[in-house]
Amino acid sequence: MQTFRDFWSLARPFWSSSERRPALLLLSGTILMNLCLVGVNLLYNFWNLHFYNALQALDYDAFLVGGVQFLFLQMGLATFTVAAFHFQQKLTLRWRRWATENTLQLWLQRHRYLKLQLTAPETDNPDQRIADDINLFITTSLKLSLGLMTALISLFSFLHILWQASSLVRIPFAGEELVIPGLLVWAALLYSILGTGGAFWLGRTLPRLNFIQQRREADFRFAMMRLRENAEAVAQYRGENEEHVRFSRRLGAALDNFWSLVKQQKVVLGYSTFYMRSAMIIPMFIMAPQFFAGAFPLGRLTQLSAAFGEVHEAMAYLVKVFPEVAEWKSIVDRLIGFQQRLQSVGGESGVHLEHTTDGLEVKDLSLWLPDGTPLLKNFDLRLQPGDSVLIRAPSGFGKSTLIRALTGIWSHASGVARYDLGSTLTLAQKPYLPLGSLRDMLWYPSAPHPEEDPHLLEVMQQCGLSHLSNQLDSELDWSQTLSIGEQQRCAFARALLLRPHVLFLDESSSALDEESERRCYTQLKRDLPESIIISVGHRVSLDNMHGRTLDLQHRQQPESRLAYS
Structure with missing residues (x-):
């Protein structure tokens, strides 16, 4: 019985949705055609009676009539079978589209x-x-x-x-x-x-x-x-x-x-x-x-x-x-x-995110592992528009987990984070490059704007991507086509195009040489002067590109945080 209860819990949402009316019509058509098929089988059963009686009685005329009746029965069988298949497949199509x-x-x-x-x-x-x-x-x-x-x-x-x-x-x-x-x-x-x-x-x-x-x-x-x-x-x-x-x-x-x-x-x-x-x-x-x-x-x-x-x-x-x-x-x-x-x-809880356009504030943030081991306790942070902070710590101190918690994708956390939730962007160490044209990829997750191609080409030049300027309409698997350094420069170009109010950078320049890294960060500061920038990184060269540096190593012993940064 549990299987039938599970089945109904999976099927009920569709049959109570806005698709219910056309679905019921298609189901009724399918049932009607199946009833007709049962009727044909019933007639075929009586046909057996008369046809084989005609054979036993050597009644040739009755035999010929039975042959004609058989043809009509087969025509009806084929017609109702095709109609039942049609209605059933139409219903399957609607149900699958809705459920998927x-x-x-x-x-x-x-x-x-x-x-x-x-x-x-x-x-x-x-x-x-x-x-x-x-x-x-x-x-x-x-x-x-x-x-x-x-x-x-x-x-x-x-x-x-x-x-x-x-x-x-x-x-x-x-x-x-x-x-x-x-x-x-x-x-x-x-x-x-x-x-x-x-x-x-x-x-x-x-x-x-x-x-x-x-x-x-x-x-x-x-x-x-x-x-x-x-x-x-x-x-x-x-x-x-x-x-x-x-x-x-x-x-x-x-x-x-x-x-x-x-x-x-x-x-x-x-x-x-x-x-x-x-x-x-x-x-x-x-x-x-x-x-x-x-x-x-x-x-x-x-x-x-x-x-x-x-x-x-x-x-x-x-x-x-x-x-x-x-x-x-x-x-x-x-x-x-x-x-x-x-x-x-x-339904799992995490950091409570609140929308505000007045900077970024983090209060009483605590992080822990799925097994309950603490990562960070009672963390507070306050940034104004235009501020930038570098989060530094050795591997295993929960730096990336902190970014996950602040963006709402790490459930093992508590506290409050307030910032502009409608204008935020995170650049990961390995950027996501969707399938499609280069233009689509650079504007992701926004829709592409072909009318802004001159600005797009300027941004590409600023990020060291001018050698790709003639491939805006090329549709390739860019994650396999571009080097990891080129992919990270694409991510910086994406930030310059989308102009978020809050920008998280999680080891997003790790594959760049220091000159390219400096150029990309300088361009961010120049083009996004009011944006809040929070970076995670190890390089000493990043210190000069941020107004503040936060060292997590001094906040808690690292033994409990290994392998979760």
């Missing part, structure tokens, strides 16, 4: 995408959850639920035929003929219960194996993506052999689990195939004595055998789709875990 957009919004809000990496590394491959699992959840949920609905409708549609036909079965008992009401129905029910129970018992480990398989496949793909992102570094280390070993290890883990999954699926597949196929012969053996005694014609036997098959298949629906049910459960578990982790990460 909303999950993306939740993932991106409040820096959850970063907080998951910093505080919840056990949440593996969020990209797969959003791109693949949502799609699989929707398609599999619709397929299974519509299949179950069709099975129930088929069950009640053919149940009446089978119940009435049970009166034809007479069992010799104590010198009399015993008639058991609904014998064929009870036989189908008993056979289905035994088969369903057996399938669930044999496949009880499939959900867990499917869950593990999805995770290991995603880990393997992610490892290859990481190599592509860091291709140059791996080549410089000549780490191809080690990467191959790592790939092989992840692939081996995925394939080992896959083989365990296959072995379990073989058992379930063999059982379900034998179980489903053997059902068609049961009514024939039950009714054979009366048929050979001439109690009813061949058409009746064929009709009842088909009706028994429909009733049995409807009752045994879960056996037929058990592998898909197992996969569906693993998908639900993965998505609900992801949603819950997003909610918990988004």
